[in-house]
Amino acid sequence: MSEFVLPGDRLIPTAALKQNEKYKICARGIIMRDEEPHASLPGFFHENKEKIWINTFSQKYFPQTADKVIGIVTQKIGDFWKVDISGIEKAEIDFMSFENATKRNRPDVRIGDLLYGNIKVINKHLSPVMSCVNDLGKARGQGLIPRAGTIISVSCSYTRRLLQPNCKILIFIEKSFAIETTIGVNGRVWINGSYDDIKIVRSIIQRFEKVIDADIEKVFYEMIAVARGEVPSIPADTEMKQEVKAEIKDEIEDDDPMNTI
């Protein structure tokens, strides 16, 4: 397991750097002090050649460039929209940041709509700028999310865990349900499908945040069995219930006015 660090700890990468090569700090959590990397967040320290980063747990979203996020449109100001990405400030997206958008062919985006896009520009002195196309002008799955389904909020580190290629949670969900899902690293997950499936998948995703990888399969099948009524959710004393049922049945028969003697 990687080393756990607290703010102030000096980070000692094991990989040696070549001459004139510097460390590439990925995301938040590392600051350079006296030309040595130090942690500024609590988390697990990782390295891959010259790249170093810290994995931390965060409920709040701090935007980084190239993050894929789900935003909620809150306001239209002239040629751009203000989008809530659950960060400190609302992001801005221009009408030309959609695939095939032109001045005459503007996208049909309304207040309350969900957008799946990437964060293009981050500057602490300005609002973040969002876009629904990549550098080549192609959407590649980004854009307006269908006006159906539901959206749930989870922690940002959990969404990153869901997006890992070896994450079992989505694999089990896709085997048992026919749903569509979009995951943004800003702690938002959009699910679309039949009403019953959405209800169960929503509770599964919210529950699995606290479940470790080894227990995923067991907890998943238990939740499915409870949701489908195959296993009662509260253990019941079956003998007691049967006695009560029999008494009530006799009383009802005795009280039935249609019974003739």
Added chain:
Amino acid sequence: MEIDDSSSTVFTSRFSYSDSDTSLHYIQNETEVLCCINGPGELPMSKRINDRLAVSVVYYLENGASTSSNELQEFANLMIDRSSHPRAGLSINVIQMRDNGSRISSALNSVSLALLDSAISFDVLFAAVEVALLSDNNLIVVNPSKDVEEKAVATALIVFSSVAKELKVCGFRSTGIITPDFYCGAVDAAKSSANEVFEYFRKTMKERLSNTSTF
């Protein structure tokens, strides 16, 4: 001066008990504190600071009255990297549930632990320890209870920082008549307790991340 280091501090903490962005129920020996952090978030134009994060700390006593929180405000301002979120605001509410001595150090440690959980960038991490000097035998008691504080002739709050796992004294506030010997004795006495606090922070945050499979 003699140092009473016979009893080590007992810590307990519980996270996420409320709807705030970060919430923490922290118990140090028998002093209980709740700490809630909201933010960083957008502020109205009138309250923004153009180049820094605006931090407000409010400290409530058991009866609901708010009390002076100068130490908490100053150390929270120094701990957080305020230049990374200009024009935003952070609100820290500390509510004292039970006071059995060392209340300011418990409050400051709860703020440090809650800020660690909130994933806000730090400049430096602080831990606080209180000591009391008993007159009869020149005994220094670390993390004194309320009874000991009432009998003490002098008390002190010492704040340590941990940079590259080395402890440094960053703050010292005393009440009562003290001597330079008391200062040296108090700092020596508090160092092991400060190490315990940092180790507790490390263990708690590591467990918190492991429980959410963040590796």
